[in-house]
Amino acid sequence: MTFGIAALIFGYLLGSIPFGLLMTRAAGLGDVRKIGSGNIGATNVLRTGNKKLAAITLVLDALKGTAAVVLARLYGPELGLWAGFGAFLGHLFPVWLGFKGGKGVATYLGVLIGLMWQVALIFAVVWLLVALVFRYSSLAALAAAIIVPVALWVQAPIQLAGLFATMSLILFIKHRANIARLLAGAESRIGAKG
Secondary structure, eight states: OHHHHHHHHHHHHHHTOOHHHHHHHHTTOOOGGGSTTOOOSHHHHHTTTOHHHHHHHHHHHHHHHHHHHHHHHTTOTTHHHHHHHHHHHHHHSOGGGTTOOOOOHHHHHHHHHHHHHHHHHHHHHHHHHHHHHHOOHHHHHHHHHHHHHHHHHHHSOHHHHHHHHHHHHHHHHHTHHHHHHHHHTOOOOTTOOO
């Protein structure tokens, strides 16, 4: 249990690095929290009009989830679950930003890559199909987050399916404003500037 808590804390600290904010500031674009949705993630970084910066943010936010899992698993297979969950929570509630972070989609994917890359491919395919058809990042993420726990339930240990069911529920809670805008027809489409 002690090692699990240490892995959770390690993952949290790694996950709490706000790459979207750091990248936009480094590029001279100011504080990404002051545009669009105010989110620090890649979708909002895209609203700056800088696609390259949004792509870098997406990769870095995913990598921190993957890195947390891979590094923790060096000390025990079960520690990857703890560290992955910690990284996800760190992105959502970073201590450095007053616990106001992103919505966690890229980090969720990164954790999934580290724990079961085959299901990460399913996530990516669902996300891309929904995004291409409807052009809503939030809808694509929510659709993929429904599929992942189901896919894991079929082909993975129960602990892994349970972890991602919990993470998917948290994603839905973090996207409640997006869900309301989707229902009202007021959600921003992918590529729309803030």
